[in-house]
Amino acid sequence: MSRQMTVDVAMPGSKMPNDQKHDPVPGRVRKAEMETGTLGKAVSLLELVAFAEKPMRFTDVVEACGQPRGTVHRQLAHLLAEGLIDHAPDQTYVVGLRLLQLAAKAWSGNDLRSVAAPHLAALQDATQESVHLAVLNGGQVTYLDKIEGRHTLRMHSQVGKSSPVYCTGVGKAALSLLPADDLAELAAGLDFHRFTDNTIVTPEALVKDVAAIRMNGCGFDLQEHEIGIHCVAAPVHAPGRNFHAAISVTGPAYRVDVEQLRKWAPQVRETADRISAELACRLSPVADG
Secondary structure (H helix, E strand, C coil): CCCCCCCCCCCCCCCCCCCCCCCCCCCCECCCCCCCHHHHHHHHHHHHHHHCCCCECHHHHHHHHCCCHHHHHHHHHHHHHCCCEEECCCCCEEECHHHHHHHHHHHHCCHHHHHHHHHHHHHHHHHCCEEEEEEEECCEEEEEEEECCCCCCCCCCCCCCEEEHHHCHHHHHHHCCCCHHHHHHHHHHECCCCCCCCCCCCHHHHHHHHHHHHHHCCEEEECCCCCCEEEEEEEECCCCCCCCEEEEEEEECCCCCHHHHHHHHHHHHHHHHHHHHHHHHHHCCCCCC
């Protein structure tokens, strides 16, 4: 049975507002002012260094995190000693080799990515545009896989990177899997940043958009995160799993208009459903032997 699709988004302007305060990790859920002890402070600094748009010096870290200089110095020293971050020759902090090793271990055991890979390849072959697989990570989505389209397209999305949930197709699609109360709570805690004229910037608008995705089975990003980028996305249902995921097809707005996104939407939904079905099979008693 087909589901009716609607697109109720104003077509974007051509400029990105520049009057917003920069957040080194935009789109995060706001944390309580008091971190959860020493470990919480260390993890917060590790996240800050790892997701920074450019390498940060000590003074940059202090300014961004708002913790006392002495506390920041001690926590960075602990992270350095454990090999989770390194101190580059230019006195900036970068991700350490030990963290990369841990990430590689987690990556190799990710069955979502392995299950989705052939389906993503088929979707990319059919559309000839870039396809993504991403998982919900608090107020962000983290990209687990990406297959480039036939024409290389410069985008923020890269495997391992994160983007805000409220202005990306995969982000909003993944949010549609949350219970209504959980969605409302998460939306209320987001730190909204206006990337373009089309960016959603209120919890109410986000909840409304996600509700439409839940009804239609797919959602859209019409230049909400990046000027010139369109995408259609669908959620990947995975009952019994500890993640909420989504896939998308993304292309340049000059080549991929709204009508084209509508045409691709059923295929994107069907691909997401096939991934969901295979994940369910892996959880079945037969699959487990």
